[in-house]
Amino acid sequence: MSDKSHDPNQMTGAAMIVRALIDHGVTDIFGYPGGAVLPIYDEIFQQSEVQHILVRHEQGAGHAAEGYARSTGKPGVALVTSGPGATNMVTPLTDALMDSIPLVCISGQVPTHLIGNDAFQECDTVGITRPCTKHNWLVRDVNDLAKVLHEAFYVATSGRPGPVLVDVPKDVQFATGTYHPPRKSDVHRSYAPRVKGDATQIRKAVALLANAKRPVIYSGGGVINSGPDATKLLRELVEVTGFPITSTLMGLGAYPASGKNWLGMLGMHGTYEANMTMHDCDVMLCVGARFDDRITGRVDAFSPGSKKIHIDIDPSSINKNIRVDVPIIGDCGNILGDILQVFKAEAKKPDIKSWWQQIAQWRARNSLYYKKSNDVILPQHAIQSLFEATRGKDTYITTEVGQHQMWAAQFYGFEEPHRWMTSGGLGTMGYGLPAAVGVQVAHPDSLVIDIAGDASVQMTMQEMSTAVQYELPIKIFILNNQYMGMVRQWQQLLHGNRLSHSYSEALPDFVKLAEAYGAVGLQVHKPVDLEGAIKEMISVKRPVLFDCRVAALENCFPMIPSGKAHNEMLLPEQANDEATAKAFAGGKALV
Amino acid sequence: MNQPASAYFIEDRHDPNETHTLAVLVQNEPGVLARVIGLFSGRGYNIESLTVSETEAQKHLSRITIVTTGTPMVIEQIKHQLDRMIPVYRVVDMTLTKRSIERELAMVKVRGQGEHRVEALRLADAFRARVIDATTESFVFEITGNTDKINQFIDLMRPLGLVEVSRTGVAAIGRGPEGM
Known part of the structure; x- marks a missing residue:
């Protein structure tokens, strides 16, 4: 040597x-x-x-x-x-x-x-x-x-x-x-993302915001990625301007669901008020979101009358799907700070009372309505019960992908960022259970719940073994309707109700399965037992598979049929066969 | 159907396609060309011509010249997508600068005898193509110029016994004293 x-x-x-x-x-x-x-x-x-x-x-x-x-x-x-x-x-x-x-x-x-x-x-x-x-x-x-x-x-x-x-x-x-340790002085030669927003663009944005009659803030996962400052500044901006705010699936929690300016999530399964506000607004401030096709619906009918401001750190997100009027490239925390500073110095809160009145009318449509039952647990009701039972607790929610994911996004109110882990862009069934493992490792004393579907959860079920080995008390809350619910919903709406391979013929007994892994299995059928069972799930300090048997044929509404505009939503009370057939006329090409 | 049936089929814009020449300065590391080509195939962009070579060995810099077609919105996307790749230093749209020179080199093999042979040689002279190989029944011409000129030359050679063509693809550089 x-x-x-x-x-x-x-x-x-x-x-x-x-x-x-x-x-x-x-x-x-x-x-x-x-x-x-x-x-x-x-x-x-x-x-x-x-x-x-x-x-x-x-x-x-x-x-x-x-x-x-x-x-x-x-x-x-x-x-x-x-x-x-x-x-x-x-x-x-x-x-x-x-x-x-x-x-x-x-x-x-x-x-x-x-x-x-x-x-x-x-x-x-x-x-x-x-x-x-x-x-x-x-x-x-x-x-x-x-x-x-x-x-x-x-x-x-x-x-x-x-x-x-x-x-x-x-x-x-x-x-x-x-080996050499990481050095602050190491500058990457060809990669230097822009952080600070252009001052002229920021002034243009403030001018639009200050004169808006029907504004909306549309925020996304970028706000959460940017860090705690961005969240704080976003909330401050909403406070200072008094504007309504909606968010993508990825952005939930950046603005609290209990906040008075909150419209709920937007997009394909977003609320009526959020989508109508997007459609009819005159100024849209998009912060850290990317005009994904699940958000925009029909692009040529997307918010036709608005001036659009787009804050994004990735220049390739600008004008990719939707042409915007004021692009601002940089970190959204940084830019929100600058916007706030200029706004506070030079503008005053616009009077948008009549806009809020209009929004209140849309809100009154109660687009998340569902009919509760005493005989069978409605999946929406299950999520609401879970939310009530965990309110105020130190809770993290993950999901799989499908109807249960959309219901979770609609009915679980997120107050803080980083509390909601879901596969948005790729839509990966099987994401939620292992993600819950990761969350619980990071937060050993917190309550970590995977809101799951009976189909998704089986894709990565083996990780229950990991949870048991490391004593990670994750709760797998399965909305078990014995279907791939979202696949079935689309088959019902678009494919003549031919339920091709969307029924799970041979589901495992989730309680026995939990026990086989050395975890705890719980099962509930009746609405009356739901609350108690959830309490039990939370109090158990071990991994739990919670088999929540829900109404098998419940579908997820409201919904913008793909390829339609924001103001062509299908609301739950309209979702009878005739209206559905009409809304989806044009047919099977929908994706 | 007037209305597109799906968000996925909505791109019904009929903006005319444009052809743009992009100069891309990249770090010369293994796989960098695969990344660039993969971006084009993965996102469904067109490559009309692609030329790549190391241009500054000491700085490990390579220059890729890409000729691509698309609507203005797509061209803008292509530039942004290229620019955000980690080993990419700069992307310059040579077409937008309107101050660039484009050249391509081609080697053109023509086989023939008698009058055809004489005519080929005469045309080559008119196009300032050089003879770089000759046999009693064939020539290989070397021709440099922009793409149109080379296309024109090749078209003329066709009836005179064109055998094969090898082209470098387009290289481009800006006019004036400034670098990219």
Whole structure:
């Protein structure tokens, strides 16, 4: 050995990885071992600063890391082996890319001399994950590893956050090289996201806001990603201007659901008042949202009479779907601060009393109405009961994807950001259970509930085993209607009620399943028993599978039939066969 | 049907397509070209021509010149999507600057005898193409110019015994003293 052996920065690639995690403040990672990451696992074994959570499937590691990231604002970290380990990460990486979640995935790779040889458990990981990461790297030289790892954390967490992947061949993990800690002075050569908004644009925006007669604020996940300042400033802006505010699915919690200016969520399953306000407004302030097709409906009929201000850190979001009048590129916290400053100095609260009167009329339509029953639990009622039972508690909610997700968004009132973890852009069934694992790891003493559907939850059910192993008392609240409810809803509305493969013929007994995992199973059929059962679920300090049997054929309304405009919503009381047929005329092409 | 049936089919705009030449300065690292091409295929953009080469070895810089077509909104998207890629330094729309020179190089093989051969040589001279290989029954011409000129030359060679063409694709640079 040379003198270098005494240099504390000389270490193996595997040791560098663990060291870099520690240097970036990572305390928990989610992973699954395998041949190509054994040196890293050996390092993990010999230290105690980074806790490793062993999942049951790599997809679970990815979603758990996402849940961790969304609930903390810190990057989530996943560690997987080569080949199938990496391919199993494709779904969570894509999910994180769509929802702008900072994720650092470290994957093992076969030794460099075997790359390209179709070696055992080899795949072109950087090739496969290139379109589903913000950036990725294959590290061929151990002396590049420290730099790449620091860059990976920087890229994942700066600008518009997103997932990154670092692929490390096994020989690089074994090789010894020089580590250097992250340095503030490390400036990325080609990547420098713009943070500060353009002052002229901000003035234009304030001028529009100050003269608005029918304004609306439409906020999104970007506000939450930006951090606590953005949330605070958004709330202040609403207060100072008195404007109504709606939010995307991803943005729920940035403005409290109990706030007096809150319109509810907008979009396909948003409230009537939110969508009508969007449609009829004269000035729209979009903060950290991206005019997704589930939000806009028919783009050529989207808010036809409004001037649109769009704040986004990603220039490619501007004018992608909807042409806007005043784009402002930068961090929304930063820009909201500037807007507020100029607004306070130069404008006064616009008089929009008649606009609020109009909104009150729309609100009076009560678009989230549903008919309660004494015989059977309505899914909406189940969510409301859950909300009441957890109100004021330190609660985090995750969801799977489908009707239950939309009902959760409609009926669970979020007061704070980072409390709502859902797969918005990609719509990943199976997201919620492992995400709940990740959230509970980050917040061991909080109440973490996955609002699930009976179909979704089976996609990643194996992670119950993880929850039991690490004593993570997650609550899986299954709205069990024995259908893939949203698939069935669309089949009913659009495909002549031919329920092709949307019925779960052979559901497991969720109570027995819970017990098989060593968790607690609860089942409830009757509305009268619901409240007590939820109380019991909350009081149990162990993982719970809660089988809530709900009305099988209930559908999710209100709804903008896809391809229709915001003012063509289908409201629950109108959702009879005839109105439905009319609303969906044009047919099966709807997606 | 007057009204598009789905949000996914709504892009019913009939804005005319434009052709733009983009110069993209990238960090010369493995896979960077795959990223750029993957962006175009993944998002359904067109590539009419693509040229890439390292331009500054010491700084590890490569320059990619892409000729693409799309509506103005799509062209704007392409530029933003390219610009947000991590290894991309700069994207310049050479068409928008209106002060750029575009050149392409082609090697054109023509086979023929007698009058055809003489005519090919005469046309090559008119187009300032050079003969870089010759046999008693063939020529390889080297021609440089903008895309239209090369297309025109190739069209003229067709009846004279055109065998094959190899083209570099478009390279572009701005006029005047400033760099990109």
